[in-house]
Amino acid sequence: METVLIAVGGAIQCARAALEGRPAFGLLRPPGHHADQNGSWGFCYVNNMAIAIKKLHQEADLRWVVIVDLDHHVGDGTQRIFVSDSGILVRNIEAVEREEYLEQAQSVLQVIRKADLLAVSMGFDTYERDLGGLLKTEDYALLGSWLRQASERLCEGRRFALLEGGYYLPDLGKNVLAFCEGFE
Helix, strand or coil, X not given: CHHHXXXXXXXXXXXXXXXXCCCXXXXXXXXXXXXXXXXXXXXXXXXXXXXXXXXXXXXXXXXXXXXXXXXCCCCHHHHHHHCCCCCEEEEECCCCCHHHHHHHHHHHHHHCCXXXXXXXXXXXXXXXXXXXXXXXXXXXXXXXXXXXXXXXXXXXXXXXXXXXXXXXXXXXXXXXXXXXHHHC
């Protein structure tokens, strides 16, 4: 339970930093995007992203929050939590080929027209040697860059990301670093 509480606290700190204009990446475990009010699966016990966003709603005047889930698995818990909240847009990227994945990610970011904050559930299990088998290390830098640009266009750069999946440990660090370099 202590580890779960530390992860939630880290997510809240990342969200607060983003709201203050400091981009943040939460290297947290356990992940959270499969958890909702009624249950959990996939090693997700509580939804770190949802708790952080709800906490910010209590502390700040946020009208429009965009959550982009870039994990290999759909962030179904996050979707269920915010399905009836018109001020929070949750977008998952689902593709079976690398080019399709990148095109969808770019398209999702281009069509968003308003946000006070951009939040990212960042999974690295889309990596070519991980479960998803799609993306290369340089793709994570590209995704980070697109997210940075979208946040600058939409919400004065207010953005944060939380680690979700990523299980190919030999390359996880370099993929996270590539993403952070683009996202910074």
